[in-house]
Structures are given as structure tokens and as C-alpha cells.
Amino acid sequence: MFSLALAVIAYFLPFAFPGIVILAKKFWIVFGFLAGITFIAYIVADLGIKRNPEVGIMAIMGSIALKMIFSMAFVLIYSLNSKEKGMVFVLNFFSLYLLFSFFEIYCLLRNLRHQNK
Incomplete structure (x- = not known):
């Protein structure tokens, strides 16, 4: 739902x-x-x-680190293959990266909060 909302906003x-x-x-x-x-x-x-709630934070940090590594590789490959103006791409990429990351962390922490009760 969040991706769909972002796509609609980006389209308009x-x-x-x-x-x-x-x-x-x-x-x-x-x-x-x-x-x-x-x-x-x-x-x-x-x-x-879900497998081991005690190490859930480590799973969150590991997934965020992998996401960051793959994103940096994507930026490197994209910038080497693209000849367009860089500032528009940088603003698009980091705004999307931060919005998706905030949403992911919010959802995961909400799941952890329910397990603590």
C-alpha cells in the first residue's frame, strides 16, 4: 500500500x-x-x-545493512551507465531510500512492540 501511494504521488x-x-x-x-x-x-x-525475538534487532540491522550495500552498488552502476544530470537522480534516490527505510523500520519496530507485550 505504501509503495502504491508513493507511486501515485510520483506519477502526479x-x-x-x-x-x-x-x-x-x-x-x-x-x-x-x-x-x-x-x-x-x-x-x-x-x-x-519471528524465529528468535531475542535477536530481532540484529535481524533488523542486518537487513538494513544489506539494503544499504545493494543500494550503493545500484547507485554506482547507475551513475557509470547514465549520462544525465546527477542532482535530480541523487534527490530522487535518497528521498525514496529514506521514505522506504523509515516505513520499513516503523513496521518492524511496531512488530517488536507487539511481541514485548
Whole structure:
């Protein structure tokens, strides 16, 4: 649901600001990558929490670290293969990365809170 809401907002942003380049040329590739890697990281952390709640925080930190490593590799590959202006891509990537990360951490911590009760 969160990814769908972000996709709808991203789709309508260029219509709201017609004279400004807001989205990178391959924005939807970046969006799909970050949505996919966040989903995988969430599933890995959630499985770690459900298997052994005592080490749930380690599962969360491990999934976040893997997500960060894969994201840095994606940025490196994208910047080497792309000739477009870098600032738009940087703003798109980091805004999406932070939004997906905040949502993932919020959901995982909410699951941990329910286990503590």
C-alpha cells in the first residue's frame, strides 16, 4: 500500500510542476529497485524476528545493512551507465531510500512492540 501511494504521488508530481524536471529519466527503475529491495529486507528481518525475538534487532540491522550495500552498488552502476544530470537522480534516490527505510523500520519496530507485550 505504501509503495502504491508513493507511486501515485510520483506519477502526479510532473503534472503539478510542469516546468521543472522533478523525476530522473529512469525514475521507475530506481523506484522498482528500492521497492523490491525494501520488500526483501523487510521479509528477511520479519522472519528473523519471528524465529528468535531475542535477536530481532540484529535481524533488523542486518537487513538494513544489506539494503544499504545493494543500494550503493545500484547507485554506482547507475551513475557509470547514465549520462544525465546527477542532482535530480541523487534527490530522487535518497528521498525514496529514506521514505522506504523509515516505513520499513516503523513496521518492524511496531512488530517488536507487539511481541514485548
